Amino acid sequence: MLCAAARQWLSFILFGYYAGRVQITSAVLDEIRYRTKPRAENSGWMQSAASEAVRVIGLRPSLVDDSEQYDAKIFDDVHRRLQSLAEAAGKAVGGNRHTGEAESIARCVALVKDGEKVIFLTNDTDASRVAAEHRIATLHFGSILQELVCAGRLDTNRASNLLQEVLQHSGINPGAIGALSCLASGGSCLTCDDLARRL
Incomplete structure (x- = not known):
């Protein structure tokens, strides 16, 4: 990401x-x-x-x-799950693969247990799936671009061009991404409101 x-x-x-x-x-x-x-x-x-x-x-x-303040068992469980999903899909496994995702998810779980509001940002479909299994909300790069467009920090054309470039190199499902434009009407935008609730 x-x-x-x-x-x-x-x-x-x-x-x-x-x-x-x-x-x-x-x-x-x-x-x-x-x-x-x-x-x-x-x-x-x-x-x-x-x-x-x-x-x-x-x-x-x-x-x-x-800080590495997370439950080692959660980390191990998440890491094993990510490795098994990769193996089932015929992807490379072993070594330090998926360590970053596993540590991030374990840390998110620890923060949620401490009462923090957390969203896990990843372009990895398997990592999103495993995070959801641990009740961690996730967003991907397209979601972030959408929020920046809705916040007026990024124009639609620039966001769309960048997204097309990134789609060539990531695991984002293009079908899960809308038009990257703010749908504000009458002072309200469903996309903006949904992102605000999640963040």
Whole structure:
């Protein structure tokens, strides 16, 4: 998700709008750093986006939640579930794969238990599914772009162009995304209102 958001202009808007409300775990940061390396599975687009994400995170160290305050059993259960879903789909498993998603979901569960309102941001379909199994609300990059459009922080054309680019490199289901325009009418927008309730 952060790799998708890693455009200098967009990260400025994103982190300005969500100031103090976005955090990533140290395992996610490790995965992003891994994506900056020239490897067969890392396309040029991914390497570039990951490098920009690392740069942006470096400017905002408070984004990283390295507390690791979560239930180790929840982490293990989530990690096993993510690995099994990947294996069932014929995807690569093993090693540190899915560690970032597992740590993020485990941390979300811990925060919810502490009474915090949490939304897990991910473009990974399996991670969204497992988060939902733990009653964690999720949003993907298209949802974030929609909110920025509704908030007047991003115009529809720019949002749509960026989404089309990201769809080529992510697991977002394009059918789950609307027109990326604010449907405000009479001072009310169903999309805006729904996002406001969730956030």
